[in-house]
Amino acid sequence: MLSKLLKYEYKATARIFVPLYIALLVFSIINRFFLSYETNNVFLSIPLVIGKLSYAMLIIAIVVLSLVIMIQRYYKNLLSEEGYLMFTLPVRSRDHIISKLVVSFTWNIATIVLVIGSLMILLVTPENLVMIKEALTQAWNEIQPVFGSNVFLIGLELAALMIVGFICSILMIYTAISIGQLVTKHKLLGSFGAYIGLNFITQTVSSIMVAIAGFASPGIFDSATPPIWFIHAILLGSAVMSVVFCVGYFIVTNYILTRKLNLE
Amino acid sequence: MNPILECRELVKHFPASIALAGVNLSLNRGRIVGLLGPNGSGKSTLIKLANGLLTPTMGKILIDGNAPGIESKKIVSYLPERTYLNDWMRVSEMIAFFKDFYENFDDKKAYEMLTRLNINPKDKLKTMSKGTKEKVQLILVMSRQADLYLLDEPIGGVDPAARDYILNTIISNYSENATMVISTHLIADIEQVLDDVVFISQGQIVLSSSVDEIREKQGKSIDGLFREVFKC
Numbered sequence: 001m002l003s004k005l006l007k008y009e010y011k012a013t014a015r016i017f018v019p020l021y022i023a024l025l026v027f028s029i030i031n032r033f034f035l036s037y038e039t040n041n042v043f044l045s046i047p048l049v050i051g052k053l054s055y056a057m058l059i060i061a062i063v064v065l066s067l068v069i070m071i072q073r074y075y076k077n078l079l080s081e082e083g084y085l086m087f088t089l090p091v092r093s094r095d096h097i098i099s100k101l102v103v104s105f106t107w108n109i110a111t112i113v114l115v116i117g118s119l120m121i122l123l124v125t126p127e128n129l130v131m132i133k134e135a136l137t138q139a140w141n142e143i144q145p146v147f148g149s150n151v152f153l154i155g156l157e158l159a160a161l162m163i164v165g166f167i168c169s170i171l172m173i174y175t176a177i178s179i180g181q182l183v184t185k186h187k188l189l190g191s192f193g194a195y196i197g198l199n200f201i202t203q204t205v206s207s208i209m210v211a212i213a214g215f216a217s218p219g220i221f222d223s224a225t226p227p228i229w230f231i232h233a234i235l236l237g238s239a240v241m242s243v244v245f246c247v248g249y250f251i252v253t254n255y256i257l258t259r260k261l262n263l264e
Numbered sequence: 265m266n267p268i269l270e271c272r273e274l275v276k277h278f279p280a281s282i283a284l285a286g287v288n289l290s291l292n293r294g295r296i297v298g299l300l301g302p303n304g305s306g307k308s309t310l311i312k313l314a315n316g317l318l319t320p321t322m323g324k325i326l327i328d329g330n331a332p333g334i335e336s337k338k339i340v341s342y343l344p345e346r347t348y349l350n351d352w353m354r355v356s357e358m359i360a361f362f363k364d365f366y367e368n369f370d371d372k373k374a375y376e377m378l379t380r381l382n383i384n385p386k387d388k389l390k391t392m393s394k395g396t397k398e399k400v401q402l403i404l405v406m407s408r409q410a411d412l413y414l415l416d417e418p419i420g421g422v423d424p425a426a427r428d429y430i431l432n433t434i435i436s437n438y439s440e441n442a443t444m445v446i447s448t449h450l451i452a453d454i455e456q457v458l459d460d461v462v463f464i465s466q467g468q469i470v471l472s473s474s475v476d477e478i479r480e481k482q483g484k485s486i487d488g489l490f491r492e493v494f495k496c
Contacts, residue, residue, distance in 0.1 A: 084344045262318050
């Protein structure tokens with residue numbers, strides 16, 4: 001059933017994202033030509049300005065919409081009128097959560113890739129390419145001596161941490177909205193309150209863990225660069241903690257949708 | 265064999281009100297049951313509890329012996345009192361959706377009924393009138409071979425001609441072992457199709473009986489009895 005839910009969730013969201021992505025690519029290409037065209041003529045410069053403005057607005061719109069649609073699909077499709085349909089399907093609540101999560105995650109990643117891609121379309125010229133390559137080489141030359149042979153492993157850990165952290169933040173939003181629907185009269189206010197509360201708990205626990213790690217390894221911050229094992233420990237420790245939070249949010253959300261569902 | 269729907273001391277509180285105050289009810293298979301009561305008597309709450317859209321405050325509700333869950337959702341076909349369809353879909357896409365998720369959905373039947381009611385499957389739900397949407401919903405719900413149909417105000421928003429067709433569809437589609445619960449206050453319109461009636465008032469069952477029994481013992485129509493019981 002999960003695959004069917006995923007299919008419909010992609011269908012429901014693709015009709016919004018795909019046209020926006022196409023528009024973004026088209027505007028990148030148009031602006032690419034505009035950038036290479038310079039003029040002092042006021043009338044000719046009007047479309048150039050409009051083109052640039054539209055491009056900037058489009059990027060902002062896509063980034064904002066990625067977040068808005070994540071929230072809207074969860075709330076509207078599950079906890080408002082459409083929930084009458086979704087929760088009478090013979091499907092487990094957890095599959096609803098997973099399908100929403102996976103689809104939101106994909107679109108957010110796609111947005112990041114598309115925005116970077118569009119900037120490349122806009123800006124990459126042979127000269128710029130040389131500049132970018134130089135900057136990357138310089139960065140590499142600075143990072144490599146510090147981490148030595150660990151550089152790939154640390155990069156991998158950092159990527160894992162980012163992905164888990166991102167999933168965690170989506171699940172936190174779902175949990176907050178689900179807690180909000182327990183508050184019968186002020187659902188929106190309840191969701192906001194729950195979000196602030198969850199954020200506070202997450203931050204507090206994280207800070208305590210970091211403090212404990214600091215106390216447990218005295219003298220670690222004395223040198224300019226902490227030992228490699230400590231960096232590994234911090235990255236892995238944070239990733240593990242994020243996973244624990246993810247699981248916690250998931251369990252709470254699933255519990256509310258299964259045992260405490262109260263659709264108006 | 266378990267009754268298809270059973271409530272034991274079922275209680276549902278809302279922050280400001282008590283919607284159900286200890287309901288005991290048992291519905292048998294193969295019956296068309298009218299769930300009748302004035303507005304706000306707890307009809308919709310009872311039906312929503314049976315679908316797992318609400319959770320009971322106390323007591324139990326069982327569908328074929330199981331609490332609402334995946335197994336019950338496979339055999340219950342529910343028509344809510346509001347429109348719940350995904351606005352952006354076409355009717356044909358909605359049919360595909362139902363076919364995907366419900367094994368007992370018969371898409372051929374759905375298309376037949378659409379043709380009969382002059383609804384174009386290619387139309388988007390967004391562009392439809394409220395009445396047409398309600399017809400589409402009813403068609404989707406009735407195209408399933410379910411064991412229990414829970415229809416919340418199925419004829420409230422549609423015109424009398426369509427109402428007749430819908431009632432006919434309901435009667436002719438329902439198989440021998442299926443039970444159909446129809447909640448409404450338009451009693452006169454559905455009286456002739458009912459086998460049993462359940463009167464509900466202020467969250468309590470005030471009467472649960474077969475229609476024949478009422479006619480024999482009281483010598484009244486259901487409509488007449490309703491007016492008497494719920495006299496304002």
